[in-house]
Structures are given as C-alpha cells and as structure tokens.
Amino acid sequence: MSQSPENLAEQVQKTAKNVSRPPIDKWHPELSGDMDLKISRDGQWIHKGEPLGREAIVKLFSTILRREDDGHYYLVTPVEKWRIQVEDTPLLAHSFTVEGSGEQQIIRLTTNVGETIEVGDEHALEVTSYDGSGQPRPIVQVRHGLVARLVTAAYYDLAEHVVEKTINGKSVLGVFSHGNFYKIGQGG
Incomplete structure (x- = not known):
C-alpha cells in the first residue's frame, strides 16, 4: 500500500464506513514506516512540504491519529501504522x-x-x-x-x-x- 494521503484515506473510509469514529484502540498493526507528514504548530498538515489540500482528508486523519506511550504520533488503520511528526499539538x-x-x-x-x-x-x-x-x-x-x-x-x-x-x-x-x-x- 502506498503511503499517499489519498490511498490511506480511501482505506480508512472502506474500513470504517458505518461508524462516526474509527475504533483505532482496537487496531494494532506493525509499524509500516515514517510518513512524510507533519502537523505544524499553527495546525497545518503538511505532506512532502505541501499543505494537504483537502480538508476532508485532514478531518479523516484526525480520527485515526493517536499518540502512543513512546511519545510518537501515528496514523493507524487495521493493517497500517505510519509515524508522523507533530511540532507542538496535533x-x-x-x-x-x-x-x-x-x-x-x-x-x-x-x-x-x-x-x-x-x-x-x-x-x-x-x-x-x-x-x-x-x-x-x-x-x-x-x-x-x-x-x-x-x-x-x-x-x-x-x-x-x-x-x-x-x-x-x-x-x-x-x-x-x-x-x-x-x-x-x-x-x-
């Protein structure tokens, strides 16, 4: 699976169709790697140096984001887990x-x-x-x-x-x- 925001968003939408918030507390896949995605201090989500253009993807990603005990932030699906960077708060x-x-x-x-x-x-x-x-x-x-x-x-x-x-x-x-x-x- 590609680590593009669009592909990840599509996977989440298919998996969590009929729920208001995906059950990420039940999802525990292995680390897929680091995604070139950063949330800046001013709240912008930046992928490969460019702001994510679709607000719908940012909203969706906020529902699959968690901070784990290691202090890192991850976008989590049933089968993928991508570490991202957060400058201050997500x-x-x-x-x-x-x-x-x-x-x-x-x-x-x-x-x-x-x-x-x-x-x-x-x-x-x-x-x-x-x-x-x-x-x-x-x-x-x-x-x-x-x-x-x-x-x-x-x-x-x-x-x-x-x-x-x-x-x-x-x-x-x-x-x-x-x-x-x-x-x-x-x-x-």
Whole structure:
C-alpha cells in the first residue's frame, strides 16, 4: 500500500464506513514506516512540504491519529501504522463557549477539525508552559493521547472566566467546568 494521503484515506473510509469514529484502540498493526507528514504548530498538515489540500482528508486523519506511550504520533488503520511528526499539538482549540455559571458551568471548545469537546473528566484542561520561554501552553485532552492547544483568542476567552479558590491554604486561579476545578495559575 502506498503511503499517499489519498490511498490511506480511501482505506480508512472502506474500513470504517458505518461508524462516526474509527475504533483505532482496537487496531494494532506493525509499524509500516515514517510518513512524510507533519502537523505544524499553527495546525497545518503538511505532506512532502505541501499543505494537504483537502480538508476532508485532514478531518479523516484526525480520527485515526493517536499518540502512543513512546511519545510518537501515528496514523493507524487495521493493517497500517505510519509515524508522523507533530511540532507542538496535533489539534488546536479555537472556539470557546460557556454555558451556565459558577461551579456548574460547562466550557466547550471547538477544534480546528470541527470537533466540539466539553472540558470535564474525559477532556481535562491543563495549563503548562513552554520550556525556555515560560509562555503559557493551555491544552485540553481529546482522545487516544491527543491534546488540543487553545489558540491565543480562546485562552483569553478562558481568562475571562478565571476565579480564585483556596486549596490547601493557598490561593489558586482556575476555571470550573462540569463541577471540576482546573488550575490556571497561582493567586495573589
């Protein structure tokens, strides 16, 4: 099988015709090799130096992408497994909405591939920082080891919902979603 995006997409479409998300947790083929595919920090999927032209292929590939325990990212089908490169995070969260208020509010994020996720037990929010710069790196867990990084505008929207809470005698800044408190930083 060729490692072209079109051939891989065709194989996945045939295999996972009647399911909304392919069951990649059940697929464990041997490594087929390295594909010349990279997801840049700005969310572009680049194959052999050129952006993938079809948005449908990017969306499909996002459903067969996983990060394994070795820290690498793979596109997985029932019979193939291709390692790809990811500069930062494979997905971006760009749209931000809040329903409700206080501890019961629900934060929803929409990714660059059109998936809407709710911050909660399955999709935890975490704010770390980039090595060297200390710049905030807000991410939310998506699935199969994947995370989506909140783009700057979504992070600023999130900041509008920050509250202060005392935990173990220390003031902590964070946000609530689905009754969970997600730490953003230290309080004053």
